[in-house]
Amino acid sequence: MDHTSDKGTARRVEIIARGERADIEIDGTRIDPSAVRAYSVSHFAGERPEVVLHVADRGDAQWSGLARVAVADVPAPGPAAAVFLDAIDPETLERAALARPDLGSEPYSLTKAMLVQLGEWARGL
Known part of the structure; x- marks a missing residue:
């Protein structure tokens, strides 16, 4: 992949992913895998x-070159959670929670089962 900066300098980026590992090169220079925690x-x-x-928090890692940097706050989960919960049918949730094999008989077990069910639905399970 070629990436051209605002000044017209082309950078060749090559990423070879193998399972849980990835080898990254920029302009033919291999990047130390321990210096990058994600990409x-x-x-x-x-x-x-x-x-x-995403640079690992390492004091000995050195980087040079041009980069576009963006700083952003992690979005608050509240609005997305509200949209998700608004879409839940209470009858469907209650039926699903009552049918769970892990539903216990101790106090608040139905509430716990509902929360587990909602978490599974949120993760697409």
Whole structure:
């Protein structure tokens, strides 16, 4: 993938992913795998591709070059959770919770089963 900065300098980025590992090279220079804890690649139609390297918190890692940097706050989960919960049918939730094999008989076991069920639905299980 070629990435061109605002100044016109092309950077060749190569990522070879093998299972849980990935080898990353920038302009033919291999990046120490312990210096990167994650990466993401995105490409929207009509725009240049973007590679984001999430740097491990290591004092001995050294980076040089140009980069576009964006700082963002982690979005609050409340609005998304509210939309999810608004879509839940109470009767369907109660039936699913009562049918769970892990439903106990101790106090608050139905509430616990409902919360577990909601968590599974949120994760698409």
